[in-house]
Amino acid sequence: MFRIRTRSRATVRTVRAAAAAGLALAVLTGIAPGSADALSTGSGSGSVDPGSSRSGSDGRDGRPARPASVAGSARISYAFSPDDEIWFTVDARAQPYSHPLPGTNAPNGLPTDAVGTVRYSHRVAATGEVHSTEAAVDCLSTGGPVATLTAVIGTPEAGKPTERIGLSIYQGSGRDVARLGFSWGVANLDTGLDGKPYQPVVGTCMAPAPFAPVLRGGFTVHHVELAQSPRSYGEGASSSE
Numbered sequence: 001m002f003r004i005r006t007r008s009r010a011t012v013r014t015v016r017a018a019a020a021a022g023l024a025l026a027v028l029t030g031i032a033p034g035s036a037d038a039l040s041t042g043s044g045s046g047s048v049d050p051g052s053s054r055s056g057s058d059g060r061d062g063r064p065a066r067p068a069s070v071a072g073s074a075r076i077s078y079a080f081s082p083d084d085e086i087w088f089t090v091d092a093r094a095q096p097y098s099h100p101l102p103g104t105n106a107p108n109g110l111p112t113d114a115v116g117t118v119r120y121s122h123r124v125a126a127t128g129e130v131h132s133t134e135a136a137v138d139c140l141s142t143g144g145p146v147a148t149l150t151a152v153i154g155t156p157e158a159g160k161p162t163e164r165i166g167l168s169i170y171q172g173s174g175r176d177v178a179r180l181g182f183s184w185g186v187a188n189l190d191t192g193l194d195g196k197p198y199q200p201v202v203g204t205c206m207a208p209a210p211f212a213p214v215l216r217g218g219f220t221v222h223h224v225e226l227a228q229s230p231r232s233y234g235e236g237a238s239s240s241e
Contacts, residue, residue, distance in 0.1 A: 006203035057135030062118065068094040068142045070149060070169055072219030076212040077182050083125035088180055090167065090219060092116035092137040092149050106232035112205050114140035118151040118167065120182075135165055139204035142223040145171035148207045171221040178218045179210035186211065 009140050070131040095115045097108040116137035123130045135151035147169045154162040163182050172178030190200045 002133050027221075045052075054089055064183070066222065066224070067096075068140060068147075068224035069222045070140065070147045071140070072075065072217060074180065074214040074217035074219060077215050078183075078212050079187060081122075081124075085121075085123040085125070087119075087121045087217075088182070089119040090116070090149070090169065092140050092151075093148075094140050096223065096227045110139075110204075111226040112139045113143050114138065114149065116140075116149075116151075118149075118165070138164070141205045141219055141226070143222050144223055145173065146210070146223045147223075148205050150202060150204050150206065164202045164204070166202045168207040168210040169221060170210040173215065173218055178214040180212050180219070181208040181210040182212075183207055184225070196200065207230070 022169055070090050070092045070161055073087065075085060075087050078086055092114055093116055095113050096111045097113060098115070099109040100108055100144065101111045107195055114137050118135045118137060119132070121130065121132040135153040137149055137151045140147060140149045148166065150164050150166045152162050152164050156162055167183070168181040170179040186200065186208050189197055192198050
């Protein structure tokens with residue numbers, strides 16, 4: 001749904017992916033975006049300072065007593081398919097600096113690294129068909145009762161194509177119902193160099209606003225501030241509850 005592809009997609013994806021990677025590393029490590037050389041080991045001047053502040057650390061050994069997380073299962077109401085039954089089940093937890101980025105100035109990974117699973121099921125009312133998939137969580141960011149996360153469908157090792165999907169979740173409270181947004185549910189759209197529209201790649205932790213209200217079930221968002229130092233998590237080791 002809302003999938004638009006053109007021949008220029010590969011070219012534009014390369015340009016946008018390089019720009020996105022540069023900006024992300026610029027924020028986290030001080031590397032100037034737009035320079036391919038700055039992404040190589042030893043280039044640029046801003047590496048992660050292992051002695052920096054340990055935001056979100058509340059455990060006795062400097063590690064968070066509990067990582068940021070999102071968990072739950074819910075049926076949502078989707079405006080474009082009001083009669084269909086759509087369920088999302090999410091079990092995601094932060095595991096900062098656990099996905100190494102060798103050859104960059106962020107070798108330990110990123111503070112938004114995460115693990116877990118997203119399951120999606122869509123039963124089409126008109127035909128009875130059921131479409132479902134499962135994806136592996138790779139990024140999670142939280143802010144109070146709101147979270148964005150991404151997950152990857154498919155595994156490169158198996159020789160299958162992969163696709164990243166993005167979700168946003170609002171926990172809700174009282175009369176303020178919970179909500180969920182998913183990247184393919186609205187127009188994830190951009191214009192290529194040839195002026196034609198195409199569906200861009202979903203970057204890590206990128207998702208639309210939580211536009212779809214929850215009809216049944218719900219989610220719990222546990223917020224933890226981003227960790228500024230990989231040393232807070234054992235130099236890339238996983239954190240556990």
